[in-house]
């Protein structure tokens with residue numbers, strides 16, 4: 152039977168009928184046909200309106216009712232529901248009316264007398280109503296769909312199975328620049344950019360012709376020639392038989408995204424190629440990106456997971472990590488930080504880097520991520536360190552120089568202040584370095600200084616500073632000094648270290664040095680003061696002989712002031728005629744006669760009285776005043792000799808001391824020559840006493856000067872023989888006449904065997920060299936007898952006479968002359 156009969160739910164019929172019997176008749180008929188029904192009868196407009204609030208499967212209406220015409224009823228129903236099936240069931244209404252009824256929207260017209268047609272008509276109308284509803288729904292969906300396509304932001308076009316465009320949406324028009332009417336009927340090839348080869352399109356067609364969906368990125372060309380990237384999906388549409396009838400293409404413009412991606416890719420390749428480390432960190436701190444250089448510098452391979460790294464993990468030690476943490480605070484506040492740090496390089500090696508950290512904010516202003524760029528600055532650091540080292544160290548010994556010493560002293564001072572300790576400043580000067588330098592050559596001198604410096608450094612701790620002050624002077628800042636004993640221990644260590652010789656080639660050089668010590672806080676708290684004081688102390692150490700040390704004491708300083716004063720007075724002494732020449736007679740042991748005198752200077756200070764030459768000769772030498780004073784001595788001695796000569800003393804000679812400074816005076820020769828002539832002095836009566844030091848300092852030029860003076864006929868005596876370093880073999884090559892044995896050997900001649908042996912050997916060797924020997928400082932008859940026994944030629948000393956002022960000398964000489972006559 153019909154589908155309505157299959158309904159489990161009864162068929163709902165609204166009957167518009169004024170005759171109740173007719174209505175029942177109709178219902179009975181339908182029910183007798185097997186229909187399950189739910190029905191209502193209405194016969195007024197208002198009832199119809201009311202009942203139409205419910206939903207009905209079908210409306211069956213009488214056509215002519217006393218209160219209502221059928222067409223009006225139909226009109227009311229259509230206002231409510233345009234699709235509900237509406238069938239007129241009525242008596243004869245005539246052809247025209249029936250046509251009119253159908254035209255006004257009724258589905259059928261059935262005569263009351265022929266109700267047999269009713270059921271098939273209902274069934275048909277129900278089917279058609281269903282179809283209408285479905286169609287209506289489909290139309291609705293289609294309308295919505297086409298609206299979606301129309302309003303879509305993606306570009307859509309539809310082609311037939313041959314690829315001819317049938318439809319394009321507005322987004323397509325906007326994207327491509329083609330209007331619908333100019334592209335309809337053409338194929339998508341019109342958009343081709345030429346960027347894809349034929350194989351690409353063959354593959355595309357193969358996919359969609361197989362009924363599969365194509366997804367991919369296409370580069371197409373707009374009408375104006377511009378290229379654009381499209382993320383495309385092409386879907387084939389099939390009919391019921393499964394034949395492809397259409398293709399629907401949807402595309403999304405991804406040009407901007409592609410541009411960004413391309414730009415990003417370019418950026419990444421730049422970042423990867425840069426020799427700097429580039430890293431990007433999440434706002435929370437973990438590493439998101441690290442470039443190739445970064446991985447190399449950090450020694451990370453490419454599989455390694457970097458997301459666990461924090462900025463602090465990149466740097467070497469606690470200090471650098473603290474540094475970075477502080478830097479991050481700055482970055483969060485100001486957006487940028489730049490400075491230097493030490494990277495934890497491959498293998499845990501520290502790598503100095505310059506670093507910039509940047510904070511990147513989003514549009515809301517909050518930090519989204521951080522980036523950092525680090526540049527390896529080891530070369531620069533190395534160079535800087537090298538420059539720094541050069542500026543602060545001595546080239547020859549590589550010890551800190553005096554500038555760096557000041558630096559180190561400042562830190563030592565701060566440390567000592569905190570600890571309540573002393574700082575010792577040692578000023579050390581090599582003894583006789585010049586002699587070594589002159590004798591062995593500069594290269595050997597340099598080598599000696601290097602060896603000395605190294606050994607010296609070895610005596611101190613790393614906290615102490617051993618610096619080269621210049622030449623053969625070294626300064627040491629020693630810390631951790633609690634008392635003077637600590638300094639003495641250091642000095643002991645120093646002297647022990649240099650008990651071994653320094654070996655230069657085949658020579659063993661025993662190095663000695665003089666040390667002056669100044670202590671912070673006793674002797675000052677400024678490096679300049681302490682250096683000055685240590686220098687003074689060194690000077691005093693030196694003046695008491697080689698290998699000595701002296702602590703600075705304020706008395707020394709006072710003495711320094713006194714010396715300055717004395718020096719000032721000395722400058723006036725010559726003008727004020729405060730100098731005197733005393734004369735000490737010399738006795739010829741063979742003849743027992745006084746055959747000469749030594750002129751010895753005296754200074755009659757107006758306030759101090761007699762000042763010893765020991766105290767003022769060094770001042771005269773240091774100030775250069777020895778040159779005019781020496782000339783005065785020479786002239787005085789020549790004048791004295793003339794008077795003695797005129798008094799009848801023949802073969803009499805006078806000797807004077809010539810100091811090193813005088814000896815270096817380039818006019819010495821002329822001065823002597825002129826004085827000899829001025830005073831008509833027989834040349835061989837003048838004897839110049841020079842010390843070995845003069846010869847040692849500059850042997851070549853000393854020998855030259857000596858030869859010139861000697862050529863004048865003037866005699867040359869070597870004074871203080873035995874105290875210096877010269878060997879007799881060396882003296883042999885010089886034009887000498889006399890060797891003067893120093894009084895230090897004479898003093899203990901009788902008691903000290905070695906002094907006796909030295910004196911004896913000196914006399915014998917001097918004689919072998921053809922030199923006359925005079926011993927000075929003879930105070931006793933035993934000494935005199937010893938010297939006479941050992942063939943000493945002449946003696947001089949208190950035993951014979953003290954140095955005498957001029958008048959006393961004359962008296963002395965007269966007495967001696969008388970004794971001999």
Ligand SMILES: Nc1nc2c(ncn2[C@@H]2O[C@@H]3COP(=O)(O)O[C@H]4[C@@H](O)[C@H](n5cnc6c(=O)[nH]c(N)nc65)O[C@@H]4COP(=O)(O)O[C@H]3[C@H]2O)c(=O)[nH]1
Pocket residue numbers: 735750751752763764765768781784807808809810840870871894927928929930947948949950954
């Ligand atoms: N204990 C002791 N001493 C004795 C004895 N006999 C002599 N003397 C002292 O020994 C010193 C000898 O002079 P010198 O070694 O040339 O040592 C001299 C010399 O180097 C220097 N000097 C003195 N006069 C001059 C001078 O006119 N020119 C230069 N350049 N130096 C001078 O000053 C030094 C000291 O001179 P003076 O004080 O006069 O001291 C003199 C003399 O007074 C003695 O028996 N016992």
